[in-house]
Amino acid sequence: MELFFQQLINGLALGAIYALIALGYTMVYGVLRFINFAHSDVLMLGAFAAYFLAPGIAKVLPPHSFASALLITILAAAICAIIGILIERLAYRPLRNRPKLTVLITAIGVSLFIEFTCQHKAVFRSETRRFPELLPINDYHFGGLVVNSNDIVVLVTTIILLAAMWFIVQHTKTGTAMRAVAFNMQAASLMGIDVNRIVSFTFGLGSALAAIAGILYAMKAPGIDPLMGIQPGLRAFIAAVLGGIGNLPGAALGGIVLGVVETFAGGIPGLSNYRDGIAFAMLIGILIFRPAGLLGKATVEKV
Amino acid sequence: MKKLFWSFSLLATLLTGCGKQNDMIKVGEFASLTGKEATFGQSSHEGTSLAIEEINTAGGVLGKKLELLTEDTQSKAGEPATVVNKLISRDGVVAVLGEVASSRSLEAAPICQQNKIPMISPSSTNPKVTESGDYIFRVCFIDPFQGTVMANFATKTLKAKKIAVFTDAKSDYSKGLAKFFKDQFTANGGTITAELDYNGGDKDFKAQLTAIKATSPDGVFVPGYYTDVAIICIQAKQLGLNVPFFGGDGWESEKLVEIGKEAVEGTYFSTHYHSDVGSAKSKSFVANYKKRFNGKTPDALSACAYDSAFVLADAIKRAGSTEGLKVRDALAATKGLEAVTGTITINEKRDPVKAAVILKVENGKYKYLETVNP
Numbered sequence: 001m002e003l004f005f006q007q008l009i010n011g012l013a014l015g016a017i018y019a020l021i022a023l024g025y026t027m028v029y030g031v032l033r034f035i036n037f038a039h040s041d042v043l044m045l046g047a048f049a050a051y052f053l054a055p056g057i058a059k060v061l062p063p064h065s066f067a068s069a070l071l072i073t074i075l076a077a078a079i080c081a082i083i084g085i086l087i088e089r090l091a092y093r094p095l096r097n098r099p100k101l102t103v104l105i106t107a108i109g110v111s112l113f114i115e116f117t118c119q120h121k122a123v124f125r126s127e128t129r130r131f132p133e134l135l136p137i138n139d140y141h142f143g144g145l146v147v148n149s150n151d152i153v154v155l156v157t158t159i160i161l162l163a164a165m166w167f168i169v170q171h172t173k174t175g176t177a178m179r180a181v182a183f184n185m186q187a188a189s190l191m192g193i194d195v196n197r198i199v200s201f202t203f204g205l206g207s208a209l210a211a212i213a214g215i216l217y218a219m220k221a222p223g224i225d226p227l228m229g230i231q232p233g234l235r236a237f238i239a240a241v242l243g244g245i246g247n248l249p250g251a252a253l254g255g256i257v258l259g260v261v262e263t264f265a266g267g268i269p270g271l272s273n274y275r276d277g278i279a280f281a282m283l284i285g286i287l288i289f290r291p292a293g294l295l296g297k298a299t300v301e302k303v
Numbered sequence: 304m305k306k307l308f309w310s311f312s313l314l315a316t317l318l319t320g321c322g323k324q325n326d327m328i329k330v331g332e333f334a335s336l337t338g339k340e341a342t343f344g345q346s347s348h349e350g351t352s353l354a355i356e357e358i359n360t361a362g363g364v365l366g367k368k369l370e371l372l373t374e375d376t377q378s379k380a381g382e383p384a385t386v387v388n389k390l391i392s393r394d395g396v397v398a399v400l401g402e403v404a405s406s407r408s409l410e411a412a413p414i415c416q417q418n419k420i421p422m423i424s425p426s427s428t429n430p431k432v433t434e435s436g437d438y439i440f441r442v443c444f445i446d447p448f449q450g451t452v453m454a455n456f457a458t459k460t461l462k463a464k465k466i467a468v469f470t471d472a473k474s475d476y477s478k479g480l481a482k483f484f485k486d487q488f489t490a491n492g493g494t495i496t497a498e499l500d501y502n503g504g505d506k507d508f509k510a511q512l513t514a515i516k517a518t519s520p521d522g523v524f525v526p527g528y529y530t531d532v533a534i535i536c537i538q539a540k541q542l543g544l545n546v547p548f549f550g551g552d553g554w555e556s557e558k559l560v561e562i563g564k565e566a567v568e569g570t571y572f573s574t575h576y577h578s579d580v581g582s583a584k585s586k587s588f589v590a591n592y593k594k595r596f597n598g599k600t601p602d603a604l605s606a607c608a609y610d611s612a613f614v615l616a617d618a619i620k621r622a623g624s625t626e627g628l629k630v631r632d633a634l635a636a637t638k639g640l641e642a643v644t645g646t647i648t649i650n651e652k653r654d655p656v657k658a659a660v661i662l663k664v665e666n667g668k669y670k671y672l673e674t675v676n677p
Contacts, residue, residue: 003517006542010509119337119377126377127341128530130562139541148541221506221534223562225339231504266499266510273472273500275510 002144007267008260013151015259016158017220020213021236022243022251023165024206030246031182031202034100037107038087039210040233041114042080044226046211047131047218048124049076054132069134073215077208084207085200093196118226131222134215154216161209162252169248174201182246231276235262238283244296253294258282327370328363328625330355330615331390333401333411338378339504339530342556343403343604347425348373350608351400353595358612364619371612372396376407387411391418397625398423400611403604404528405429405476412439419627421618421634425611426575426604428552429479433653438627440634440653442610442642443575444677446476449551450483452573452659452675453524458491460661461547461571463521465496469511469535471527472500480526480551488524496520501535503528508535512542522547529556533563540566547571555602560667570664575603576644577660577671588643603644603660610642 021043028036053072054063061068091110095103119126138149169175180188181198189195217232218224235258243254258279265271265278286293332351334344355371363369372394374386383402390396391414399415399422402408408427415422416436424432424441428449433439457463466488471477485495496518499511512535515523523539525532525548532554539548547569554572578589578600588609592601601609617640619625622633637649647655658676662669 003513006513007510010507010513014507014509125341126337128339128558128562130564137541139543141543146541146543150541217506222537223506223530223534227504228506231506263507263510266507267514269498269514272511272514273502275505276502 003267006145007263009145009147009151011260011263012256013148013154013220013259014263015239015256016154017213017217017232017255018236018239018259019252019255020158020161020209020216021232022239022255023162023248024209024213025237025240026243026245026248026251027165027202027206027209029240031178031199032092032103034092034103035107035237036092036203036206037104037233038091038110038114039206040229040236041111041118042084042087042207042210042229043214043217043233044118044224044229045083045114046076046080046214047224047228048118048226049079049211050134050215050218051129051131051224054134064133064136066135072134073212076215077211080211080214081204081208084203084210087207088200088203093199115226115230124226126226128223128225131218131224133222134219150216150219154220157212157216158252161212162248165205165209165248168205174198178202235279238279241283242286242293244293247293247295250293250295257294326367328365328367328619329370329372329394329396330612331387331394331396331399331401332371332373333376333383333386333390333399333407334373335378335402335404335407336373336375338376340378340404340528340556342529342558343426344375344378346556346602346604347401347403347608349592349596349599350425350601350605350610351612353592353605354609354612354616356595357591358616364616365623365625369612369616376402378404380406380410383407383410384414387414391415391420396420397619397627398615398630400425400608400615402427404474405432405479406474408432409435409475412436415439419631421615421627421631423611423615423634425607426552427476429475430652430654431475431479437635437653438631440614440649442614442644442647442655443552443607444657444659445654446480446551447483448677449573449659450480450485451487452661453549453551454484454487454491454493455675456571456573456661457488457522457524457549458493461522461549463493463547465494465518465520467497467499467515467518467520467523468495469508469515469523469525469527470498470500471503471531473503474528476551476553477503477526477528481524484524484526501527501531503531505531506534508538509542512539512544516542516544520546522549524548525550526553528553529559530562533559533561533567536563536566536570552603555604555662555669557602560664564667567664568666571661571672572664573659573661573675575657575659576606577603577662577669578606579671580660580674581643581645582641584641585643606643610644610647613642614640614647 239254239258243250336344376382405427408424412435426443428446470481549571552574618633622629640647661672
């Protein structure tokens with residue numbers, strides 16, 4: 001029983017990160033109807049931004065303090081938001097009115113471009129680096145169960161950000177505009193909505209989420225390298241589809257489900273090798289039995 | 304059409320350019336200079352370069368200087384085949400040195416064998432590597448020995464009865480070493496409490512580590528590579544799995560302590576060599592290495608790589624030729640050669656029989672514990 005709950009905790013902590021990444025995928029999909037494959041690389045850039053910012057911030061604020069961690073995260077998120085907006089501006093906007101497939105392939109191209117540029121000697125190089133400790137790490141013991149402070153940070157951050165996203169999309173003017181653009185881009189622009197601005201905003205927001213997820217992921221496993229985004233990115237993509245792509249709570253649910261299932265599979269001798277396989281098997285199962293995803297409806301309100 | 308013409312003429316220039324340099328003996332090297340196991344390739348490359356420089360300063364071999372051509376495998380599957388094919392067919396090397404990771408050596412070995420180009424792996428320990436063919440050699444011990452050493456270490460030094468094994472299912476090295484460890488440890492009367500797998504490059508190991516913890520082992524054997532091992536140790540500590548972790552030569556990298564920090568303190572691993580112990584030859588190697596690379600202390604992988612180049616040069620000298628078959632025969636006849644990592648005698652399986660050392664991670668340094676002779 002103890003083992004069950006410990007794995008549940010591990011799974012929730014892992015799933016929360018997937019959920020956070022999946023939010024970014026699903027938001028962009030909701031507005032533009034394509035998968036931004038470069039999302040996972042923005043996640044990596046977020047972790048590297050924090051890596052390079054940390055020594056500088058340490059001079060201003062005491063290291064390992066909540067304030068310094070928050071400042072680093074906000075700055076890294078801002079940097080990544082700008083990168084996300086630039087990617088959309090340079091790579092996707094010129095293709096806005098082309099077939100979706102063209103944009104999709106471009107997204108894969110952007111992803112590879114970032115990965116291999118960053119592996120170059122003059123950029124980040126390809127070796128693994130130690131990610132600094134942003135917050136003091138404590139273990140909390142409840143009987144035989146161990147909960148790591150990082151896991152709590154991840155869960156709380158995900159819940160706060162999910163609530164914030166929900167609020168932005170449902171209760172702000174920009175959010176209303178996002179939903180309008182998602183519903184019908186042409187009609188939205190006829191109603192006086194600046195579509196380009198809304199799309200930029202969506203990318204900025206999604207990339208900021210990716211950056212935060214990247215930092216949380218790096219705190220969990222403090223070795224970062226330019227290819228670190230690929231695996232969590234792939235799983236978050238599955239999570240987004242699992243929950244119903246374009247649906248925010250769906251992405252969160254998909255992430256949690258995937259994280260938990262993967263963790264339980266990983267703890268079984270003989271099955272531990274097939275964690276990725278299980279994730280993809282779930283994806284195929286969902287696509288067969290519920291093509292719209294867990295929370296997706298045939299006439300889903302996008303975003 | 305014009306483009307095609309230009310590329311042809313460029314190619315022609317390159318080819319004639321290559322033809323002119325027949326006063327050099329070309330030696331190919333493939334190493335993981337970047338990527339997940341970057342420090343393996345970098346250490347090896349430094350060792351090899353130092354050896355080639357020293358051989359050339361001493362007058363080269365057969366009156367010619369050696370020219371080292373190095374290719375990066377990026378720590379990725381698929382790359383070794385590409386770069387070794389290039390080294391052999393385009394650059395025309397007489398022999399190939401590399402790699403550290405067994406999976407990548409296994410990829411290159413059939414290509415060298417097919418082209419009858421001798422290949423010497425400096426530190427791939429999986430027995431299958433030299434079984435690829437009679438042109439494939441190595442200068443390090445093999446995993447049946449390393450697995451036995453660590454199993455005996457667990458039984459005798461750690462006094463462990465129950466051990467969990469955590470294997471990288473993507474790596475031939477890890478799977479082989481895990482198997483040989485299990486065989487010997489169970490033969491010693493120990494029990495394997497859990498066998499779990501991960502995929503090299505994973506970042507979350509808590510699922511498997513929780514399952515391992517539930518079997519309450521006395522220690523955990525992780526025959527993996529340093530980037531994964533560091534994160535495994537960190538997450539194990541977070542889960543309160545405070546038993547000794549130990550592994551093989553794949554742990555040896557300064558990155559292990561850089562990433563793992565206090566989580567890797569008190570862990571043990573076996574490797575080929577330690578700069579604190581060894582012959583006069585080893586001491587002069589350490590001194591020269593420090594001089595050449597800004598005071599850096601050589602690790603086992605650079606020492607093995609140094610030896611691989613040294614063994615090759617010795618064989619070419621004895622063969623009196625750079626022809627593949629003659630060099631191969633000379634390599635196979637290598638006997639009692641004093642090298643940095645010990646005396647090298649190549650046996651009929653094209654492997655040397657050498658001692659292993661066991662190191663302990665203490666205060667961020669690798670402390671020499673003991674030498675185990677075969």
